[in-house]
Amino acid sequence: MTDLSLRQAGAEAPRTGPSLARMPRLWRNLRGSLLAPASIAMALVVWQIASSTVFDPFLVPPPTAVAKAAWPMIVSGEILHDVTISMTRVLVGFIAGSALAIVVGVLIGRIQILHDLFDPIIELLRYLSPTAMIPIAVIWFGIGEMSKYFLIFWGTFFIVLVNTVVGVWRTPAARQRAAECLGASRLEIFLLIVIPSATPFIVTGMRVAMASSFMSIIPAEILAADSGIGYLLQKSSMLLQTDKIFVALITISTLGFLTDRVFRIAVKRMLSRFMLADAGAH
Amino acid sequence: MLEVRDVRKTYGEAADGYVALDGISVDIRPGEFFCLLGPSGCGKSTLLNIIAGFEKVSSGAVSFDGEVVNRAGRDRMMFFQDAGSALLPWLTVEENIRFALRVRRVPKERWGEIVTNHLRMVDLDAHREKLPSQLSGGMRQRLQIARALAVEPRVLLMDEPFAALDAMTRRRMHAQLLEIWQRTGQTIVFVTHDIAEAIALADRIAIMSVGPRSTFLRVIDVDVPRPREMSGAFYAETFGEIEQLLTPEIRRSEARLG
Structure with missing residues (x-):
């Protein structure tokens, strides 16, 4: 996480190691x-x-055997079906979790009394991983979609929340005071200074949460689902189909990788100016 | 007129609290270039923050044109050493100035002219579309000057504004700041720990003692026309006088640490 946030918040780190300049x-x-x-x-x-x-x-099973097992699953659309189901669950939980965490996070970061009230609870709850919440989620929401949305939401919420609060706090005092002198109202300082300044932290939190969502969806689907990649994994295990297990594993890692890439490209397209927020600061 | 009347600032509980400033009084005249000079820990930034309205006095008062200062006001513009954090890094040079005009509620039809005038004043007209991260340290400080002046404050409060710049750039900034100040007639309160900088710029220099219980040791008039020769007899004399006042202060603060 430290590594991620460093890479996100600052400009590109200077490259160390063998000099690129000397290569043809x-x-x-x-x-x-x-x-x-x-x-x-x-x-x-x-x-x-x-x-x-x-x-x-x-x-x-060797790659050739895995490929042989994967091919009919791809052609029949079985994989795509499971991928769609798992992706939907991740996205719904992730978007809902991020949205609520950002709203709650900027409020907690900005209003001291809210922070003092909620911080102890958050500090306790954030150690409950989504996996730990599976049993109770099944009782509360059954094995339908809602329990998976809830689990991904749970995992996303606290990561994005903590990062958002830090982002709000790290807004340079000089930036807020300068705006105050210029004549900005409290609302303007909040909307035009604090939120943009916190954006790199929020985005970093979302990226970490996205990766963790891909990790959480699998146990959730293994223990409490009748569809999705995790369920495919579980079913293949019961039937001792190791080749299909590997198909599922490769699918998960590819999916996580691709989603992160898409996320990064989207951030670069839409938010690159804000990601520079700390450049030039001491 | 900026009146500082018997200002005391205490941190913590009154009995065992830390007394940062202990009874400071001064009248800063309209259009004056006033320097607060002292070593680290003398409370000069605290005093500046009180004048700005960012911090409250424990007793005494600061008033500006007869009105008591108790919060940041539009007539007193603070200018920060770290331009990277004072500016909005996601806005271009031009947009940073427009931001100031927007929150100051300047009518939109005047923006174009104000932006152009102020960017020309600090030689940034050719860099309108750049982001602050694409500028050098000196250019960023010039942008901060342009942004501060665009809202036409009556007092400019500068907290070691050029301390992070290299010596060459700093000298250029001094010349530019003096030129702008002479043209616009603003009051400037300038905090520095650099004796030479204070002598080069100020009409009056207030020399502060090291805390706790910082006060003004002396206020020196620098009645020499600008640009000032930094090698003549006047310079050596003033420098010597200030150094004599400050050396025991620095010893005292080191002794306390040891």
């Missing part, structure tokens, strides 16, 4: 786009060899 231009340009696929290809090769030599291919 062609290599420098292609480096990024070649190395990432190469890294994955290398992992696949190692996996393939290890599965057919060291490990029992039933316990650790």
